[in-house]
Amino acid sequence: MDGGSVRASLIQLAVSDAEPPAERRARAAALVRAQDTADLVVLPELWPLGGFAYDAWSEGAEPLDGPTADAMSAAAKAAGVWLHAGSIVERDPDGPIYNTSLLFAPDGELVTTYRKIHRFGFDSGEAVVMGAGQEIVTAVTDLGTLGLATCYDLRFPELFRALLDAGAELLVVPAAWPERRREHWTLLARARAVEEQAYVLACNTAGTHGGVEQAGHSIVVDPWGRVLAEAGAGEEVLTVDFDPAEAAKARADFPVHRDRLLGIPAPVQR
Numbered sequence: 001m002d003g004g005s006v007r008a009s010l011i012q013l014a015v016s017d018a019e020p021p022a023e024r025r026a027r028a029a030a031l032v033r034a035q036d037t038a039d040l041v042v043l044p045e046l047w048p049l050g051g052f053a054y055d056a057w058s059e060g061a062e063p064l065d066g067p068t069a070d071a072m073s074a075a076a077k078a079a080g081v082w083l084h085a086g087s088i089v090e091r092d093p094d095g096p097i098y099n100t101s102l103l104f105a106p107d108g109e110l111v112t113t114y115r116k117i118h119r120f121g122f123d124s125g126e127a128v129v130m131g132a133g134q135e136i137v138t139a140v141t142d143l144g145t146l147g148l149a150t151c152y153d154l155r156f157p158e159l160f161r162a163l164l165d166a167g168a169e170l171l172v173v174p175a176a177w178p179e180r181r182r183e184h185w186t187l188l189a190r191a192r193a194v195e196e197q198a199y200v201l202a203c204n205t206a207g208t209h210g211g212v213e214q215a216g217h218s219i220v221v222d223p224w225g226r227v228l229a230e231a232g233a234g235e236e237v238l239t240v241d242f243d244p245a246e247a248a249k250a251r252a253d254f255p256v257h258r259d260r261l262l263g264i265p266a267p268v269q270r
């Protein structure tokens with residue numbers, strides 16, 4: 001962090017069925033290590049196995065001290081960055097599998113995890129085979145307070161309002177969001193930034209896996225809804241510099257949250 005400016009690098013990783021998870025893990029770790037001028041690095045959702053590679057999840061699930069966490073901890077430490085390592089299929093020995101995000105400090109410590117609350121797929125995929133997270137998760141860092149959400153969560157503004165109430169200034173959203181609904185992805189990222197007067201750092205997957213083409217178009221939005229940077233469709237590292245204090249400034253200059261109706265009146269039927 002340099003005089004109020006934070007550099008974030010979103011690694012929009014391409015995920016394909018052809019690349020073995022161990023190779024992708026090594027490639028992702030090398031990409032993280034290369035971001036040693038950044039303060040915060042972000043990876044996408046479920047990148048080791050693939051967000052739509054349902055068949056691989058049960059066998060490839062890993063614990064919170066498994067190979068992906070180990071590799072990411074070492075990479076965060078080597079680069080000296082905060083690392084939101086996207087999410088893994090977490091194997092909980094006492095429960096179901098979860099879609100779990102991992103946040104590492106610059107010394108490699110796993111500081112927090114977030115189990116995705118809203119599971120995507122309706123009657124298939126994670127909605128059927130994964131457990132739902134039960135906790136709203138924020139992390140206080142020297143960059144500001146991060147609020148964690150994952151992909152489909154972006155469609156549920158009440159989660160982001162809860163993150164605001166918990167102090168979040170930077171909303172970090174890893175995703176495996178398909179090309180078919182790309183307009184929703186960029187629109188919702190901007191909407192959440194405007195509503196919560198927060199930065200949104202949304203890191204999507206590139207490539208095609210599980211028969212689903214991914215949208216890419218990772219995006220960083222400021223608390224006024226302005227797009228600071230947006231990736232293309234393919235694998236790339238999207239780097240952006242911003243001032244995290246702008247969230248508090250936006251909230252003071254345009255104090256919308258002061259006018260919240262905390263006790264919503266009961267609906268009237270006429």
Ligand SMILES: NC(=O)CCC(=O)C(=O)O
Nearest residue numbers: 051120151152176178181
């Ligand atoms: N992995 C996901 O959560 C996909 C979400 C999605 O495709 C959508 O909300 O649309």
